[in-house]
Amino acid sequence: MPGGRVQVIIEAMNYRHAYHAGNFGDCMKHAVLFWLLRALQRKPTPLFVLDTHAGAGCYDLASGPAARTGEWQNGIAMLLSDVPQPLADYVGLVRAIGLYPGSPAIARALLRPDDRMACCELHPEDTAVLRRHFAGDHQVAVHHRDAWEAVGALLPPKERRGLVLIDPPFEDPQEFGQLSQGLATGGRRFRTGVYAAWYPIKQRGPVRQFLADLQQSGMRDIVAAELCLREPIDPGRLNGCGVVVVNPPYRFEQEVPAILAALLDRLGDREPGEVAVVRRIVDE
Ligand SMILES: C[S@@+](CC[C@H](N)C(=O)[O-])C[C@H]1O[C@@H](n2cnc3c(N)ncnc32)[C@H](O)[C@@H]1O
Numbered sequence: 001m002p003g004g005r006v007q008v009i010i011e012a013m014n015y016r017h018a019y020h021a022g023n024f025g026d027c028m029k030h031a032v033l034f035w036l037l038r039a040l041q042r043k044p045t046p047l048f049v050l051d052t053h054a055g056a057g058c059y060d061l062a063s064g065p066a067a068r069t070g071e072w073q074n075g076i077a078m079l080l081s082d083v084p085q086p087l088a089d090y091v092g093l094v095r096a097i098g099l100y101p102g103s104p105a106i107a108r109a110l111l112r113p114d115d116r117m118a119c120c121e122l123h124p125e126d127t128a129v130l131r132r133h134f135a136g137d138h139q140v141a142v143h144h145r146d147a148w149e150a151v152g153a154l155l156p157p158k159e160r161r162g163l164v165l166i167d168p169p170f171e172d173p174q175e176f177g178q179l180s181q182g183l184a185t186g187g188r189r190f191r192t193g194v195y196a197a198w199y200p201i202k203q204r205g206p207v208r209q210f211l212a213d214l215q216q217s218g219m220r221d222i223v224a225a226e227l228c229l230r231e232p233i234d235p236g237r238l239n240g241c242g243v244v245v246v247n248p249p250y251r252f253e254q255e256v257p258a259i260l261a262a263l264l265d266r267l268g269d270r271e272p273g274e275v276a277v278v279r280r281i282v283d284e
Contacts, residue, residue: 013123015169021059022072022100024267025241027079028227029167029198030106031259032243034090036163036196037110039249046114048157049107052147052182053167054119056126057133058099066100074267076100084262103165104130104140111139116159118143120150151182156190164190166197176206180213183246187219194247201232201240211281214244222282223248225256227263231273239273244281253278 020026040047061072076094083091093109094101101109104119111117118141119134121127127144134140143150147166155164164186168175179197186195201207214222228240245252260276268274 015171016065016123017055017102017126017169018059018065019069020071021055021066021102022061022076023238024075024227024229024263025198025200025238026072026102027075027267028225028241028260028263029243030094030101030103031087031090031263032225032245032256033103033106033165033196034093034110035252035256035259036194036245036249037107038089039251040161040163040194041110041112041115042249043161045161046112046116046159048159048162049111049115049117050150050154050157050162050164051104051107051117051119051167052150052165053169054104054121054126054130054142055102055167056121056129057102057104057119058097059102061100072100078266079263082266084266086258086262103167105133107163107165108134108137108140113139115139116157117141118150118154120145120147120154122146148178148182148185151186152189155186155193160192162190162193164193164195166195168198170200173206176210177213180210180217183214183244184217184219187217187246192247194249195245197244199242199244200238201226201228201242202235202237203232203239207232207242211244215282219246220282221248221284222246223253223278223280225260225278226276227260227267228273228275229264229268230271233273240275253280 120143226242232239264276
């Protein structure tokens, strides 16, 4: 493994999702994930889900790291207290699961009996928690494995239909580059897969570069859903976030804007620069 790669992994291991679980970025990502899975399940044929950066699976928001930061108070708490109609099914699922669900728990709750999921996580403690969570579950495999290596190794799935969620910690600016490379690797291995990749919007520059890289990558059919709570001019703050979707299912561009608008309505503070948008990055 080259030295730079080791450094990125060591830095990433400082990241613990428990501190951020339930914040507005999490809600946006999970609401889009929920819509994507439901859309893919319009067809009865079995589906494979790969969650490349899975985290711990579920989080206790009332104690420990999540309670210390309180980020969820301006995220999932706002949605639970007053559920907007376009988010009703997603928020209903969060409520039904009880312990706040991360992406693997949300995806697992939606799997049908013939669907399968693989989760990769590199932090040893979070992997252990995730393994306990899914112990005895024959539809879910948990790998203590590097996400970028897994994108090459676990694709294409035997089902030939699938959703790949890529959700890096973004502790390091290099991760935009890794993300575009990871999407390209996945696209080469499993061209018809649907890919959803989350990214932070702190400043416009790195996001512009990332989307330009995707435009140059040769991949087709890419859209970006973005939610900004304010002008992205403070590099120290998560001012917004986005999910780039490759091969979006039918009606993504028609239906997801209402989900983003509902999120903005509940989570925004009416600051200058707030915006919810779905943009096409590369044509079909
Ligand atoms: C943003 S969190 C994931 C949150 C989760 N997807 C969710 O929505 O609930 C990113 C996770 O990726 C893990 N991670 C960091 N680098 C990784 C890598 N190279 N391969 C796999 N997991 C990694 C971190 O330990 C962290 O748990």
